[in-house]
Amino acid sequence: xxxxxxxxxxxxxxxxxxxxxxxxxxxxxxxxxxxxxxxxxxxxxxxxxxxxxxxxxxxxxxxxxxxxxxxxxxxxxxxxxxxxxxxxxxxxxxxxxxxxxxxxxxxxxxxxxxxxxxxxxxxxxxxxxxxxxxxxxxxxxxxxxxxxxxxxxxxxxxxxxxxxxxxxxx
Amino acid sequence: xxxxxxxxxxxxxxxxxxxxxxxxxxxxxxxxxxxxxxxxxxxxxxxxxxxxxxxxxxxxxxxxxxxxxxxxxxxxxxxxxxxxxxxxxxxxxxxxxxxxxxxxxxxxxxxxxxxxxxxxxxxxxxxxxxxxxxxxxxxxxxxxxxxxxxxxxxxxxxxxxxxxxxxxxxxxxxxxxxxxxxxxxxxxxxxxxxxxxxxxxxxxxxxxxxxxxxxxxxxxxxxxxxxxxxxxxxxxxxxxxxxxxxxxxxxxxxxxxxxxxxxxxxxxxxxxxxxxxxxxxxxxxxxxxxxxxxxxxxxxxxxxxxxxxxxxxxxxxxxxxxxxxxxxxxxxxxxxxxxxxxxxxxxxxxxxxxxxxxxxxxxxxxxxxxxxxxxxxxxxxxxxxxxxxxxxxxxxxxxxxxxxxxxxxxxxxxxxxxxxxxxxxxxxxxxxxxxxxxxxxxxxxx
Ligand SMILES: Cc1ncc(COP(=O)(O)O)c(C=O)c1O
Numbered sequence: 001x002x003x004x005x006x007x008x009x010x011x012x013x014x015x016x017x018x019x020x021x022x023x024x025x026x027x028x029x030x031x032x033x034x035x036x037x038x039x040x041x042x043x044x045x046x047x048x049x050x051x052x053x054x055x056x057x058x059x060x061x062x063x064x065x066x067x068x069x070x071x072x073x074x075x076x077x078x079x080x081x082x083x084x085x086x087x088x089x090x091x092x093x094x095x096x097x098x099x100x101x102x103x104x105x106x107x108x109x110x111x112x113x114x115x116x117x118x119x120x121x122x123x124x125x126x127x128x129x130x131x132x133x134x135x136x137x138x139x140x141x142x143x144x145x146x147x148x149x150x151x152x153x154x155x156x157x158x159x160x161x162x163x164x165x166x167x168x169x170x
Numbered sequence: 171x172x173x174x175x176x177x178x179x180x181x182x183x184x185x186x187x188x189x190x191x192x193x194x195x196x197x198x199x200x201x202x203x204x205x206x207x208x209x210x211x212x213x214x215x216x217x218x219x220x221x222x223x224x225x226x227x228x229x230x231x232x233x234x235x236x237x238x239x240x241x242x243x244x245x246x247x248x249x250x251x252x253x254x255x256x257x258x259x260x261x262x263x264x265x266x267x268x269x270x271x272x273x274x275x276x277x278x279x280x281x282x283x284x285x286x287x288x289x290x291x292x293x294x295x296x297x298x299x300x301x302x303x304x305x306x307x308x309x310x311x312x313x314x315x316x317x318x319x320x321x322x323x324x325x326x327x328x329x330x331x332x333x334x335x336x337x338x339x340x341x342x343x344x345x346x347x348x349x350x351x352x353x354x355x356x357x358x359x360x361x362x363x364x365x366x367x368x369x370x371x372x373x374x375x376x377x378x379x380x381x382x383x384x385x386x387x388x389x390x391x392x393x394x395x396x397x398x399x400x401x402x403x404x405x406x407x408x409x410x411x412x413x414x415x416x417x418x419x420x421x422x423x424x425x426x427x428x429x430x431x432x433x434x435x436x437x438x439x440x441x442x443x444x445x446x447x448x449x450x451x452x453x454x455x456x457x458x459x460x461x462x463x464x465x466x467x468x469x470x471x472x473x474x475x476x477x478x479x480x481x482x483x484x485x486x487x488x489x490x491x492x493x494x495x496x497x498x499x500x501x502x503x504x505x506x507x508x509x510x511x512x513x514x515x516x517x518x519x520x521x522x523x524x525x526x527x528x529x530x531x532x533x534x535x536x537x538x539x540x541x542x543x544x545x546x547x548x549x550x551x552x553x554x555x556x557x558x559x560x561x562x563x564x565x566x567x568x569x570x571x572x573x574x575x576x577x578x579x580x581x582x583x584x585x586x587x588x589x590x591x592x593x594x595x596x597x598x599x600x601x602x603x604x605x606x607x608x609x610x611x612x613x614x615x616x
Contacts, residue, residue, distance in 0.1 A: 049577065050553075050584075141553070
């Protein structure tokens with residue numbers, strides 16, 4: 001990847017800018033705000049001004065008998081890491097049960113802590129999110145990667161109540 | 171423009187010692203941090219001095235010597251160490267005041283420029299609150315009492331430190347915030363100065379040199395207009411005092427704030443200079459020990475400036491360190507420092523203008539502009555720019571630089587910003603330019 005780089009590049013940098021991340025940055029998924037929605041949140045990273053507006057509605061499958069499923073739309077502006085994180089997040093949580101979506105978010109948060117402590121990530125739950133492992137090495141970028149996930153958590157807390165969202169953290 | 175340097179001059183190791191006797195290599199040798207490497211052995215190319223400057227060994231030594239020899243609480247106690255510490259602190263005040271042509275008694279030490287500007291702003295909030303209940307105020311404090319209908323004027327290119335405190339004053343007093351805009355080429359728009367600064371204006375607070383655009387604002391017409399309407403003229407000199415000679419009397423300002431850590435001095439010390447009669451009329455800000463005259467259980471009276479504004483045990487070691495920084499700059503000569511940075515700014519602007527896909531946010535020539543250059547690269551977010559630059563050992567700041575409205579004015583969310591100081595040379599600029607090229611290649615935009 002990034003074969004165009006002529007000079008020696010720190011492998012850490014290459015590790016952060018995974019092709020998956022750059023792909024999602026260049027071709028983001030799920031962009032554009034849609035109706036209807038249960039709640040809309042707006043999150044910014046005050047350090048750099050990255051922004052996301054996220055709409056969440058929860059649909060209950062099987063005529064109300066099944067689990068609540070995530071229905072998401074968003075508009076975001078910012079760096080490659082925050083944009084790719086939003087796009088990957090969309091791919092991972094759209095149409096899946098809320099509890100599952102929150103679990104992925106938890107795994108993602110755990111992954112972002114991996115530079116400072118021993119973490120226990122479940123790669124299967126994390127899915128494509130694992131591509132962001134290299135971001136954890138750059139503390140200034142962790143907030144970028146977490147921006148969409150924090151927005152999702154906040155939106156979920158507004159719809160189903162903070163206890164439910166917090167409760168999910170074990 | 172002072173430079174016509176060709177951009178293809180190859181790898182220059184450093185600026186040649188100029189006719190003024192400026193020797194970059196010798197200057198650099200004074201800054202221990204410049205000897206370290208970053209990101210796997212790369213030379214540190216420090217282009218973030220607008221955020222904070224590096225410190226010469228003289229400053230570090232001065233702080234250490236204070237702690238090793240004279241450490242004691244200033245203005246408290248009668249033992250020899252207390253005497254020495256107090257003398258060192260007041261000696262530092264004299265030196266730092268002298269650096270900007272001020273009298274020592276008119277210079278207040280604060281934690282940083284942000285606190286200095288809050289001190290100025292709180293003079294209004296506190297005077298207004300005290301006046302409302304008929305409490306004692308210093309003679310002349312009426313000009314600090316605000317009411318709905320009064321106006322405070324700032325500019326669209328303020329650092330948050332010279333914007334948010336004034337917003338707060340407005341919220342608390344009912345005064346209205348207004349501002350001078352910015353022209354497309356990054357200059358303060360003075361076309362409506364006469365209308366925006368008017369009889370209702372109680373404060374005109376303006377940045378001397380923008381920390382985002384690099385623009386140096388013309389203080390003279392601003393000072394004149396403020397004087398005409400009787401408004402207090404507050405100048406944020408954070409980005410000018412470290413880089414060009416500043417004489418407080420020449421500015422026409424009533425109050426001037428700046429930080430020590432951006433001018434080769436330690437962190438934890440800032441300055442607020444004020445005209446003596448203005449300071450005398452200001453009620454205290456932070457209260458407690460060391461700022462009082464007489465304390466009784468019911469109430470207290472307050473010391474004269476500057477002590478009135480220096481509650482608690484002050485940052486004596488930092489004051490001593492800042493005095494050493496000032497001596498260092500004086501030894502180089504502020505004219506020489508300014509000339510060196512100006513030449514280098516010209517070189518940086520020239521080289522940057524030659525790049526395709528790179529836009530400078532702010533004035534594109536050295537006319538009335540300092541060595542703080544914000545830029546954006548087509549198709550690459552500033553954070554990502556900063557990341558690749560960092561990988562090359564090039565330290566710049568990215569983001570909104572605590573001047574969010576200024577970014578919005580230019581329709582950008584974030585910029586990368588290279589800012590120069592006395593220890594930078596052409597090799598640093600060349601490294602930046604190369605790294606920008608690498609960034610464009612990395613993200614496939616070139
Ligand atoms: C123009 C300007 N004003 C105010 C400040 C605030 O300085 P400090 O953070 O040292 O209080 C800064 C720097 O951050 C600045 O560049």
